[in-house]
Amino acid sequence: MKKEILFIHSAGPQGPDEGSSKLVAYLHTILDAAYQLRCPAMPEPENPRYEAWKEAIYRELGVPGGELILVAHSLGASVVLKYLSEEPCKRSITGLFLIAAPYWGKKGWEIDEFVLREDFVPKLPPIPKIFLYHSRDDEWVPFGHLARYAKKFPQATIRKINGSEHEFGNGLPEMVSDITSLSGHVIMNLN
Template sequence: MISRSPGNSLEPMGEETVIVGHSFRSSMALLRLAASAPEPLPRGMVLLATPFWGQEDWQAKYALPADFTLPPGLPVFLHHCRDDGTVPFEHLDSYERLLPDAVIRRHETGGHQFEERMDAVAGDMAALGS
């Protein structure tokens, strides 16, 4: 099951939930996770073009705590395209440093909307569903 709940809520959800977020929503899913990890944890997260707030001209009010870590056992996949004209590709490097347990997927092309890259995203979603 893929959950898309209104607002920034991660509740209610069950252990079969896969959180999929793009851009601002993906950063809000991480921020909500930092505030309080839900029980049970979702099956995993697949996040696309996630802004790293507090960097460069990106507002710090949405920044994750510096000591944020992923809950043990929560698989997280972070995808970003090098030619993204909205969220700088370097934001992915910041997430790689902050979240060393996350799986990082770098795509050369696809832009902010992941044109012709959704097969890779779908593959990660499918892996979480099995």
């Protein structure tokens, strides 16, 4: 049976070669037939609202189903954390992979609808493995946001990526290795 991966994309345009689309295409190409990757379109990605994204995520996580691996990019990552800490999750999440997640509430990042509650971590469902990825010179979300999440998740695996990538259009081999390590699969060519 295929392992299910749910990918929640970033804000902004999501057409070919925009937003998370290149990263999703990379994952479709590199992950072998043992995985089923789904990337539902989030509502109005160029003008995202938490309530609308929450409803879309509920359709994926608020109904019973099997185990899944949850991958979320940029705004999608922060929205997933907010959802998981405030709403029911009826799926068992074997791994949570957060890429370039903004930490809302910091100076310059004060959009109330996306801010996490101070006590959000204990309200998350049980997730055995959490991974955080962020470029040291991210062009959109400052690297300091990673440090805030790292403090909240001391048990998480932190991947500090050299460079200025935010969209990871050429892929994220470190994440593929981490995903496959959960199930013991080996992917030979990650580039």
